[in-house]
Amino acid sequence: MQPTTGPTTRVFRYGIEHECALLHTDGSFADYTDTAFDELQVVIDALPEDPDDYPDLRIGDQGIKRKRWYVEGYERFDTDGRLVRCDPKGIEIRTRIHDSVDGAVDAITADVATLDGALAASQLRSTVIGFNPLRSEYVIEPPLNEWERRHRLDSPEERTAHLHMSTYGPDLNLSCADLDPAAVVDIGRKLTHYSPWLVPLSFSSPFRDGAPWGGLSARTAIRTGLRPAVLVFLGEDDEQVEADPSLTQVARIPAEVGRIEFKAFDACPDPGLYGELLSLLTGLVLDETLPGRRTTPDAAMHQHVAVAGLGDDEVHAGTGALLDAAGAALTGRAGDLARLERLRERWARRESPATAMLARYEAGEPVAGVRRRAPHPA
Template identity: 50%
Template sequence: MMFFFGIEHEVAFLNQAGKFADFSETKYAEFNQIVERLPTYPNDYSQLRVGDAGIKKKRWYIEGFERFADSDKVIDCLPKGIEIRTTIHSQIQGAIDELTESFNLLREVAADYGFTPVLASFNPYKTIFEPNPPLNDYEIQQLQSYPDEHTANIYMVTYGPDLNISIADLSVEKLIDIGRKLTYYSPYIVPFSYSAPFYNGNLWDGLSVRTFVRTGKRPATLVFVEKAEQLITSVPSLTKVARIPAEVGRIEFKAFDSCDDFSLYAALLALLKGLVLDESLTGRATIPDAELHQVSAKQGFSNAEIFDNANKILQAAAAALKNDSDINFLTPLKNILESGETKAQELIKQYQRFNSIEAVLKQTYLK
């Protein structure tokens, strides 16, 4: 089987004053001056979608909420951070190396404007996004025509990766089956990435506010198909029509929290690859189990059911990867299960030491 890998990683920032640089603190132009200085790679265009508003011209682009006049003219974009996306790689390590290089470039340029990247999977201060000024008629109509867009109030306060995996020459039926499998096993594997223990300026009573709020309303997995007649109806969507040929057959896993240690993304991509290859796990779901994701978000691996299933899934993935060198990437996940410690627990301990969210955030991305 020929596999291909890509990563989309959202970066949050503190500004020069040390405040969390979200839509309430930051103008589009402030992030745009950073993106303007980053390089363009003309050969990327066959793989990376530019999008309607032309915001996505580079490997870096501003993630945010576009505002429209009473027509399809974009008049503003309220930013939440800068997204990095990699090109498509035939090896996991290639995607990790490119992400690391792009992140280091972003960090260097952002520093010139007083911005420091910090790990966040949920806005530590804002619990919801409310457009100001309120949406006009045209914008309301636009949002109503795309059911997944109803959750803009969620995605503007959440940060997380899309881990993309494509397999050459799989039938649509098989692709959708893999999407349903990853959706079913999502609540057991997402704790490996948990990094969202802050809410509304305080510690939250769990490990991932992002998972608690998001999963169920937003998809855990998206499968890109070639034609509209191959879509299956579900809310949230499991399938989406590819917007460029390079997207056809892509499986996008969307439920992990952000990681500031990119070797963890390598581990998670290897886990997804193992799950694709595995034939032993029979669970399938078209929409994510919101309730189970909420248990997972609160308790993580301290919950026996979550822990036991994560262990079983990890063993199944390792067995499926048995003669593949990518099996070595799974080691950090074994370590997390053995210690029961995720990034969220580390952030909680630091908060108990510093008693300041900003002080904790400044400790992230230091590797």
């Protein structure tokens, strides 16, 4: 049966998951090396729990994700599968599902402000950056035990879960009831193909190991190819796609069925940029002209754009073509077109959050705990 609505009248629903990095009050970067899970959990305990968030949000097996805010980290288990510790990397915020982009952006903006209010009573503060600016690698210590190996090695995402301990990014979620499973998988392949030309708009990780590394997104350089650019959530009876990294996953709660989750953007300091990127993704879902499809991300191309960003003329032109295609597909959707125009202005300036971060660093300002060293006197 054909859908009764045309492409531009389709109704979408949206959600945003945003990972906050943390600073100590002295301005130094806070991570698992000097911050305990319990220190962060005290902050989470002070935040409100809203029963209306469910069933939109998943609680998880360990009960850590009981609120819109939760401590994000790497969980360790004993040989019987009991949780023994969680090394924290930061705090994740999730919105419930919203009927509009503006609703999701307003929700994440309000929840960041609420988190900042709760952090004010602690020795921590939130910050936004796409990659741990001091440590490029999280080392699993002690090595995984037998139970952990069985459960950590049974999927591509579990095998590479330690990589996320150095990275901070959003999951931008959208779904449309008019799309059947085959169409949703096709969209996942499409967005995976075009990911290298989308992600430079978000780049916010110009630092590694305490200094600029020569590129704009350490997160993209390290994770994409080993981790998915897009995940599509299907029903348990739908046909899954075998791929490494995964393209599809069985939905864990009913609200996830049909969700398209774009995972390759860096964390963005301005929540409004998330809204602009969601409108761009909406336009690309509606578009019926772009031919590219990939089941897994092009790691080499992602690594190239991670360094060059929109400063590369071919990359800039490719991103512009995607903006054009999305704009044509969004005809009649005034809110999306307005957000897309703001994104186009960023594109025209070849701008990403990383460029502003580097400018602040060069001016001698601290950026996520990193400050330019003063030159030695002659």
